[in-house]
Amino acid sequence: MVFYFKARPDAGDYTIFxxxxxxxxxxxIKYGFPEDIWFHVDKMSSAHVYLRLNKGQTMDDISEGVLEDCAQLVKANSIQGNKVNNVDVVYTPWFNLKKTPSMDVGQVGxxxxxxxxxxxxxxxLNEVVNRLNKTKVERTPDLKGTRFLSGIYFIFSF
Known part of the structure; x- marks a missing residue:
């Protein structure tokens, strides 16, 4: 099950999941896309939140508003992080996530x-979290299949 959210309307067409x-x-982690940016509360347990950028965009293209949406969603979905103020949220491109066999389920470097x-x-910011939760949709996507088909499209799109 994956939860999908829509970023603030004035930001453009971005999906957060x-x-x-x-x-x-x-x-x-395994079937992400190069356009995905991963968010997590630093040094605490939290949800793994992703922002799917449009092709050709980079982390530098994330507006402050969309960044706030993702950071607020991560904080709200961290048991410990949601209880305290001044938490750090880290974010990086999906392809920078490192997963080794010795790591626990859900753990990355x-x-x-x-x-x-x-x-x-x-x-x-409850107004941000509530706005995002109103757009929340649950789906059970075929992540492996979607990733595979995207790869085929990429190979034949030249």
């Missing part, structure tokens, strides 16, 4: 720490 639990996070950015979330 997260897994139901650490097992779905494993599939999201990074290939290159220089590609990891941090934004501080002072406090939970």
């Amino acid at each position: 997260m897994g139901l639990d650490k097992h779905e996070n494993e599939d999201l 990074f290939h290159n720490s220089k590609l990891v950015r941090t934004v501080q979330v002072e406090k939970r």
Whole structure:
């Protein structure tokens, strides 16, 4: 099960998504797209939240509003992080996530720490979280199949 959210309307057509639990996070880690940006509360347990950028965009293209949406969603979906103020949220491109066999389910590291950015979330903004939750849709996508088909499209799109 994956939860999908729509970013603030004035930001453009962006989809934000997260897994139901650490097992779905494993599939999201495994079958992500190069356009995906991963968000997580730093040094605390939290949801893995992803922002799918449009082709050709980079982390530098994320507006402050969309960044706030993703950071607020991560904070709201962290048991410990939701209870405290001034939490750090880290984010990095999906392809920078490093998963080794010795890591626990849902745990990741990074290939290159220089590609990891941090934004501080002072406090939970209920108006942002409530707006996002109103757009929440549950789906059970075929992540492997979607990733495979995307790869085929990429090969034949030249």
